[in-house]
Amino acid sequence: MAEMQRRRPSRMDLSPRVAQAPPRTAPSGKPIKRRMNSPFGGMNMTEPKIRGQPRERSQAEEKRSSRYRDKERPREEKGRPEPFKALKMQRALAPVSYGHRTSVKSRISDIDTFDQFDLLPVIQQSIAPQALRAMDSVTPTPIQRLSIPALLGSDTRKVRRRNSMHKSEEMEQFLLAAETGSGKTLAYLLPVVDAIKRAEVEDTRAEERERAQKEVQSRKNPFELESPPLSNEPHSTTGRPRAIILLPTSELVAQVGSLVKSLSHTVKFRSALISASFTGQVIRNRLFSPNGIDVLISTPHLLSSIAESDPNVLSRVTHLVIDEADSLLDRSFSPLTSAIIDKATPSLQQLILCSATIPRSLDSFLRKRFPDIRRLVTPNLHAIPRRVQLGVVDVDKEPYRGNKNLACADTIWSIGKTAEEHSSTYPGEDAHENVDVKRIIVFVNEREKTLEVAEHLLSKGIDAVALSRDTDERKQSEILASFTTATEARDPGAAPPQALKPNYVPMNQAAAGSPRRMLPNTKVLVITDLGSRGIDTLAVRHVILYDVPHTTIDFIHRLGRTGRMGRRGRGVVLVGKGDRKDVVREVREGMFKGQALI
Structure with missing residues (x-):
């Protein structure tokens, strides 16, 4: 009785269920949930159950979830920080296991020379004097050792093939993925030319x-008369090339076209390069030449417009190469590129995709569209070569105080001064006209910034020029020509080259108001990502990243303009107040360790 009196509530205590109706139940007996989408759905609630926000978990639930995560994580990973945390927040790259990289290394270690490839003798004899005439040593790179035997069909490795609704059974599909400056163009060009010459036979x-x-x-039938052949009958391959190479920009078309032309001088095949930088009459004469055409280098926009008016252009294509596939298969180029692939599929024998980076978007696209594609990936994919050094300049510190233009000019001056140590003076000439020329590329994120930075460098006595999409196309080719040609060190006893003198005359003969101090031994190109993909800048040893790139892919392509084909290079990043310093730090650590930036 005493216990019942003790449990009886006081008359002054209110019940928690005052003015609450009994809970409504469904015919099955289950309680009906309260509707929250009405204007009065949130009234008379003891807890703020806001829609769209997750419920706060209790301490016991947090402990249980953390204990479950620790149990699922391997023992060796416990306590180890996750690598590349900041880089993973950027545009993600498709991962490649290190076990696969190691197996590729062992597979290509036995190949030392081009003579080991099953190429035609005329092609073997043209590699050194035509394709690699600017190189000191003629040895195949890892991507060439890996891809040339596969494209020729001389490797004995069996590939499991599955039926696919997107391709014919005869068409072979390859993905060539290698780091920047590793010779991917020659890796697919030699097998394609070999196939063309064998088809001619x-x-x-x-x-x-x-x-x-x-x-x-x-x-x-000796009395049957034959009609005489027509004298003006065109060649069977007129307007119907055997191989097509697609590239995203006209600059890359000119670069790859020059390599194809140099190789055709000795191998003897017909090639043509067309882009928006040529007139319609020139494009028509090259494509529909009476002598025929074997290899066509073009952009997707131009080729798709030609194929709409003349579908026979793609009726004889046996080899289709899509260079810079990560650009040609993104949102902007993908509809045109896919349409060209579909139209060329009936006669296609080999589809070759080539890229220096494989984003996750491209990886998922290939798994859906080309599930049977054979991936030829080098061990150093997505890794910046160790021969490239990366320095960081903090713009917020003294003496720059947040002025990036001043930091950029000071960095270029420090690089240009080292060139004077290797200068060679000729009798009767000025020493400033014969010093070793340093070519530097400055990358910015916005094309409006190119002109601003170039003008500031000119005011500081630096020979700088801006290049963007707004620049005239003829001027673009002239500017890039001086940065895409490898220049060797000159012999003091040789005659002075006359081609280099005009590089310095405009600066020395500048108009009034020009700076007194000049840096005549340095040429600087301020550019956006227009020149970061595929441009073979062999003469460039230094790259300055004025702005921190937006993505990891841009980091790889920009730093890939230096240290090409086994040469050394250096990159400098200008880090300011609003830049991602954590991304730059992780890139430097990955470069030091030789890791892939995934």
Whole structure:
């Protein structure tokens, strides 16, 4: 009785269920949840159950979840910080296991020379004097050792093939993925030219067999007259190339086209490069030449517009190369590139995709569209080579005080001064006209910034020029020509080259108001990402990142303009107040350790 009196509430205590109706239940007996989408749905609530926000978990639930995560994580990973935390917040790259990289290293270690490839003798003899005439040592790079045997079909490795609704059973699909400056162009060009020359031999034999059959028929019917051949009949390959190489920009078309042209001088095949920098008459004369065409280098926009008016352009294509596939298969180029692939598929024998980076978007696209594609990936993919050094300049510290233009000019002056140590003076000439030329590329994120930075460098006595999409196309090719040619060190006993003198005359003969101090031994190109993809800047040893790149992919491509084809290079990043210093720090650590930036 005493216990019941003790449990009885006081008359002054209010019940927690005052003015609350009994809970509503469904016919099945389950309680009906309260609707929250009405204007009065949030009234008379003891807890603020806000829609769209997760419920706060209790301490016991947090402990249980953390204990479950620790149990699922391997023991060796416990307590180890996650690598590249900041880089993973950038645009993600497709991962490649280190086990696969190690197996590729062991597979290509036995190949030392181009003679080990099953190429035609005329192509073997043209590699050193035509394709690699600017290189000191003629040895195949890792991507060339890996891809040339595969594209030629001489490797004995069996690849499991599955039926695919997107391709014909005869078409082979390859993805060539290698770091920047590793010779990917020559890796796919040599097998394509080899296939063209072998096809020519087969066509010649077929013509001879057809001619022999006609002679046999003419002997059987000696009184049958044959119509004379037309004198103006075009070649069978006029406007119908055997191989097509697609590139995203006209600058890359000119670069790859020059390599193809140099190789055609000795191998003897017909090639043509077309882009928006040429007039319609020139494009028509090159594509529909009476002598025929074997290799066509073009951009997707121009080729798709030509294919709409003349579908026969893609009716004879056996080899289709999509260079810079991460750009040509993104949102802007993908519809045009996919349409070209679909139209060329009936006659296509090999589809070759080539890229220096494989983003996750490209990786998922390839798994859906080309599930049977054979991936030829080098061990150093997504890793900046160790021969490239990366320095960081903190713009917020003294003496720059947040002035990036001043920091950029000071960095270029410090690089240009080292060139004077290697100068060679000729008799009767000024020493400033014969010093070793330093070519530097400055990357910015916005094209409006290119002109501003170039003008500031000019005011500081530096020979700088801006290059963007707003620049005239003819001027673009002239500017890039001085940065895409490898210049060797000059012999003091040799005659002075006259081609280098005009580089310094405009600065020395500048108008009034020019700075007194000049840096005549340095040429600077201020550019956006227009020149970060595929441009073979062999003469460039220094790259300055005025702005920190937006993504990891841009980091790899910009730093890839230096240290190409085994040469050393250096990159400098200008880090300001609003830049991602954590991203720059992780890139430097990954470069030091030789890790892939995933």
